[in-house]
Amino acid sequence: MVSAKTSLFCIIGDPIEHALSPIVHTELFKRYGIDAVYLAFRVKKTILKDAVKALRILGVKGFSVTMPLKVDIMNYLDVISETSVLTGAVNTVKNTGKELVGYNTDVNGVIYAFSRAGIKVNEKRIVMIGAGGAARAVVAALYTLGIRDLIVVNRTLERGLELAKHFKDKVNVKVFKLGSREAKDATLRCEILINATSVGLRSNEIVIDPSLLEGKEGVFDVVHVPPRTRLIREAEARG
Numbered sequence: 102m103v104s105a106k107t108s109l110f111c112i113i114g115d116p117i118e119h120a121l122s123p124i125v126h127t128e129l130f131k132r133y134g135i136d137a138v139y140l141a142f143r144v145k146k147t148i149l150k151d152a153v154k155a156l157r158i159l160g161v162k163g164f165s166v167t168m169p170l171k172v173d174i175m176n177y178l179d180v181i182s183e184t185s186v187l188t189g190a191v192n193t194v195k196n197t198g199k200e201l202v203g204y205n206t207d208v209n210g211v212i213y214a215f216s217r218a219g220i221k222v223n224e225k226r227i228v229m230i231g232a233g234g235a236a237r238a239v240v241a242a243l244y245t246l247g248i249r250d251l252i253v254v255n256r257t258l259e260r261g262l263e264l265a266k267h268f269k270d271k272v273n274v275k276v277f278k279l280g281s282r283e284a285k286d287a288t289l290r291c292e293i294l295i296n297a298t299s300v301g302l303r304s305n306e307i308v309i310d311p312s313l314l315e316g317k318e319g320v321f322d323v324v325h326v327p328p329r330t331r332l333i334r335e336a337e338a339r340g
C-alpha cells in the first residue's frame with residue numbers, strides 16, 4: 102500500500118509511452134516486498150536540466166533514462182561510472198541523497214544477449230546501424246567482448262563520426278551514411294548486423310532493404326517493442 106514513506110522511482114524520456122520499466126519494476130517491488138512506486142515521465146531534451154533538478158530536490162530514489170536523453174543526462178550528474186564513461190551514455194541514475202550517480206546497464210544487457218544467442222563476435226565483420234545512446238552501449242559491449250574494428254551506418258553522418266571519435270582509442274570505427282552505396286555493400290557483406298536505431302519501435306518499419314539480410318550469422322535489434330521486430334522476422338525468414 103502506498104504511504105507517505107513510499108519511495109518513488111521513475112523513467113524519463115521522449116517518447117515514453119512504450120516504456121516497459123514501470124510494469125517490470127512494479128512487479129519486482131511487489132515480489133520482493135519493496136515499498137516503492139515506479140512511474141514514467143515524458144521529458145524533452147529542452148527541459149532535461151530542470152527535470153533532473155526537480156527529481157533531485159524531490160528526493161526521487163533513482164531513475165532510468167531512455168532516448169533521446171542518455172548522452173545529455175551526463176551533464177547534470179555528480180558521478181559517472183566507469184562503464185558510462187566508456188559508453189558516453191547513462192541509462193540508470195541512483196540518488197544517494199548526496200549525489201546523483203550515473204550507470205550504464207545496457208552494456209551488460211548487450212553482452213548477455215550475445216552470449217545467450219551463442220554468437221561469438223571476435224574476428225567477425227560487424228555492421229551496426231545507429232549512433233545514439235543505445236548504439237554507444239553496443240560499441241562498449243563489443244569492445245568488452247574483444248572487437249577492435251566496426252562499421253557504423255547512420256542517417257546523420259556527423260553523429261556517426263562523433264561516435265567514432267568517442268571510441269577512437271579503443272575501436273577502429275568506419276562510418277557510412279545510411280542509404281549510401283558503401284553502407285549497402287558493407288551491410289550485404291557483414292556476418293553480424295545490429296540495429297541500434299529506433300526504427301521499428303512500435304511500428305512495422307525496417308531500417309534497411311530486407312534483401313541485404315541474406316546469409317547473416319546473427320541479427321540483433323535493440324528495439325524491444327514489439328519483441329520481434331520486422332527486422333528480426335525478415336532475418337529469420339532468411340535463415
Ligand SMILES: NC(=O)c1ccc[n+]([C@@H]2O[C@H](COP(=O)([O-])OP(=O)(O)OC[C@H]3O[C@@H](n4cnc5c(N)ncnc54)[C@H](OP(=O)(O)O)[C@@H]3O)[C@@H](O)[C@H]2O)c1
Nearest residue numbers: 168169231232233234235236256257260298299302323325
Ligand atoms: N532493448 C533494450 O533494453 C534497449 C535499451 C536501450 C535502448 N533501446 C532502444 O534503442 C532505440 C534507440 O535508442 P537511443 O537511446 O539510442 O535513441 P537516440 O539516442 O535518440 O538515437 C536514435 C538513433 O536512431 C536513428 N534514427 C531514428 N529515426 C530514424 C529513421 N527514421 N531512420 C534512420 N535512423 C533513424 C538516429 O539517427 P540520427 O542520428 O540520424 O538521428 C540515431 O542513430 C530505441 O528504440 C530504444 O527503445 C532498447
